[in-house]
Amino acid sequence: MPESPFAIDLEDIRSAAELIRPHVLQTPCIHHERLSKRLGCELFFKAENLQHIGAFKARGAMNAVLRLSEQEASRGVVTHSSGNHAAALARAAAIRGITAHIVMPHNAPEIKIASVRSFGIEPIFSEPDAQSREAKADEVQLQTGAVMVPPFNCAEVMAGQGTVALEILEQVENIDVILAPVGGGGLLSGILIAAKSMRPDIQVIAVEPELADDAARSLKSGQREQPTRYDTIADGLRTSLGDLTFPIIQNLLDELLLVSEEEIVTATREIAEQVHLIAEPSGAVSYAGLRSNTDRFKGKRVAAVISGGNVDFKAFPLS
Amino acid sequence: MPESPFAIDLEDIRSAAELIRPHVLQTPCIHHERLSKRLGCELFFKAENLQHIGAFKARGAMNAVLRLSEQEASRGVVTHSSGNHAAALARAAAIRGITAHIVMPHNAPEIKIASVRSFGIEPIFSEPDAQSREAKADEVQLQTGAVMVPPFNCAEVMAGQGTVALEILEQVENIDVILAPVGGGGLLSGILIAAKSMRPDIQVIAVEPELADDAARSLKSGQREQPTRYDTIADGLRTSLGDLTFPIIQNLLDELLLVSEEEIVTATREIAEQVHLIAEPSGAVSYAGLRSNTDRFKGKRVAAVISGGNVDFKAFPLS
Numbered sequence: 001m002p003e004s005p006f007a008i009d010l011e012d013i014r015s016a017a018e019l020i021r022p023h024v025l026q027t028p029c030i031h032h033e034r035l036s037k038r039l040g041c042e043l044f045f046k047a048e049n050l051q052h053i054g055a056f057k058a059r060g061a062m063n064a065v066l067r068l069s070e071q072e073a074s075r076g077v078v079t080h081s082s083g084n085h086a087a088a089l090a091r092a093a094a095i096r097g098i099t100a101h102i103v104m105p106h107n108a109p110e111i112k113i114a115s116v117r118s119f120g121i122e123p124i125f126s127e128p129d130a131q132s133r134e135a136k137a138d139e140v141q142l143q144t145g146a147v148m149v150p151p152f153n154c155a156e157v158m159a160g161q162g163t164v165a166l167e168i169l170e171q172v173e174n175i176d177v178i179l180a181p182v183g184g185g186g187l188l189s190g191i192l193i194a195a196k197s198m199r200p201d202i203q204v205i206a207v208e209p210e211l212a213d214d215a216a217r218s219l220k221s222g223q224r225e226q227p228t229r230y231d232t233i234a235d236g237l238r239t240s241l242g243d244l245t246f247p248i249i250q251n252l253l254d255e256l257l258l259v260s261e262e263e264i265v266t267a268t269r270e271i272a273e274q275v276h277l278i279a280e281p282s283g284a285v286s287y288a289g290l291r292s293n294t295d296r297f298k299g300k301r302v303a304a305v306i307s308g309g310n311v312d313f314k315a316f317p318l319s
Numbered sequence: 320m321p322e323s324p325f326a327i328d329l330e331d332i333r334s335a336a337e338l339i340r341p342h343v344l345q346t347p348c349i350h351h352e353r354l355s356k357r358l359g360c361e362l363f364f365k366a367e368n369l370q371h372i373g374a375f376k377a378r379g380a381m382n383a384v385l386r387l388s389e390q391e392a393s394r395g396v397v398t399h400s401s402g403n404h405a406a407a408l409a410r411a412a413a414i415r416g417i418t419a420h421i422v423m424p425h426n427a428p429e430i431k432i433a434s435v436r437s438f439g440i441e442p443i444f445s446e447p448d449a450q451s452r453e454a455k456a457d458e459v460q461l462q463t464g465a466v467m468v469p470p471f472n473c474a475e476v477m478a479g480q481g482t483v484a485l486e487i488l489e490q491v492e493n494i495d496v497i498l499a500p501v502g503g504g505g506l507l508s509g510i511l512i513a514a515k516s517m518r519p520d521i522q523v524i525a526v527e528p529e530l531a532d533d534a535a536r537s538l539k540s541g542q543r544e545q546p547t548r549y550d551t552i553a554d555g556l557r558t559s560l561g562d563l564t565f566p567i568i569q570n571l572l573d574e575l576l577l578v579s580e581e582e583i584v585t586a587t588r589e590i591a592e593q594v595h596l597i598a599e600p601s602g603a604v605s606y607a608g609l610r611s612n613t614d615r616f617k618g619k620r621v622a623a624v625i626s627g628g629n630v631d632f633k634a635f636p637l638s
Contacts, residue, residue: 276628
């Protein structure tokens with residue numbers, strides 16, 4: 001059998017699933033009757049907003065930390081993140097009983113800072129720009145010898161996120177389409193490898209905010225493009241693709257849909273009102289893509305991944 | 320074996336579970352790590368807010384409608400409800416393909432009226448007071464010969480609601496306590512019969528708003544007491560117990576906790592912010608009882624039933 005041309009293969013994801021099973025939730029994949037009727041498809045929500053730390057990120061970070069050798073683990077781990085990966089890595093390190101150094105921009109949302117602290121870890125604050133964050137993380141790594149665990153561009157992290165698709169395939173018979181948001185591409189590339197290896201006929205469709213359309217432009221140009229602005233409400237999707245995630249997306253993705261800010265807000269609100277789940281705007285993007293393209297999904301069995309639910313309630317777009 | 324002294328027994332609930340299985344969701348029972356740590360117990364949320372029509376009521380109504388003989392079914396069903404039972408009965412009737420007459424007060428929340436209409440049924444409106452509603456329902460019954468399906472004081476409905484407990488016992492190993500809200504007592508009595516028949520050592524604890532403390536007063540006086548006011552935010556719990564539900568509660572309930580309006584609002588908000596579920600205030604009452612009495616649950620494995628999630632978002636107590 002030829003080597004996989006990609007950073008991960010199905011075996012990596014299966015083995016991640018085995019390893020992280022005691023430490024992550026098998027989140028429900030909830031059928032929604034009323035929206036199915038309205039949209040003309042059979043709709044299931046994969047509720048990763050109910051995952052530990054409130055996002056799928058718990059999976060990849062857990063796999064990465066458990067994969068470290070004893071020797072590596074003894075040096076601790078380090079990352080920089082303004083988002084859910086920070087809490088995910090803090091939690092994974094706490095479970096393995098090792099040190100974690102978490103660099104966060106000083107203007108990160110209170111809820112994300114509190115989440116890291118709930119694992120007994122005091123974040124190291126940096127200036128908000130990407131350069132300052134990376135510089136600070138590099139500095140910490142140099143000083144401590146800790147192992148860097150990046151938020152998405154990392155085989156172990158991608159394999160962990162791919163376990164979401166293994167569960168969907170187990171939970172929903174004859175699924176036709178999986179819809180997932182794309183930011184750095186960790187979740188999307190994991191889902192692509194899992195789904196396309198097991199059931200090549202499953203369509204995997206990515207959804208991206210118009211205001212953060214770097215993945216759409218990357219697929220057109222054939223090379224990784226950078227975001228041009230950082231102000232989409234879907235704050236988890238403001239990053240560009242990685243060199244490990246991009247080739248998988250470029251080769252295996254069936255389609256990418258773009259959604260407006262207004263569509264994201266409407267989707268977030270509908271998920272709360274109709275499904276009774278709190279999604280963060282990044283987590284509602286997959287459903288936004290579905291409800292704005294219903295013709296595309298008529299009669300299909302569709303799973304939309306709600307990737308997370310951590311949201312500052314003062315800014316929650318309910319009304 | 321002596322006949323059960325109560326309106327239903329475990330066999331009724333098991334047989335309801337079998338009958339309604341194709342038509343209701345086995346809702347998830349979600350472990351919440353962070354709140355467990357904070358409250359000092361192992362906490363699981365039985366998420367009936369994710370059930371069809373957004374509440375456990377889908378279960379009892381479905382069982383009642385499927386139990387009708389062909390002859391009864393041909394006459395249709397009738398009920399009066401301002402709440403989730405209205406939509407639940409409309410849905411059950413639609414599934415069986417029979418007529419439903421739903422009497423609702425003309426000031427019922429838009430969301431509840433819309434839910435009934437989504438099953439192709441136009442509600443019959445009455446004045447809001449209990450007398451007018453009952454009179455109108457009686458009138459409809461007389462005219463049409465339809466079978467009355469009451470919201471809680473009905474063996475088939477109670478047996479259907481009891482399937483919630485069968486699922487909790489299947490989903491969570493070694494559960495110590497089940498917490499449930501009490502309004503008319505349909506859900507609570509079903510849970511009591513199921514849990515106490517299968518595992519007499521399980522504690523079942525009811526939670527009731529202080530502003531609708533008729534169940535607490537009934538347990539003290541030994542007879543069914545009436546509510547003295549109807550203004551708790553937990554609008555699903557404003558009713559008094561029925562003559563079928565009260566004896567079960569009187570004989571089998573371990574404890575009843577009262578919660579203030581403020582405690583209900585805080586619980587509703589925490590369930591949204593921390594668990595990422597939308598509970599209606601009535602649905603958050605069980606968790607309110609837990610978080611205000613943590614000593615009572617230290618080290619225990621506790622399932623709190625989130626009974627529903629249908630809420631008017633203009634009135635949702637988020638901030």
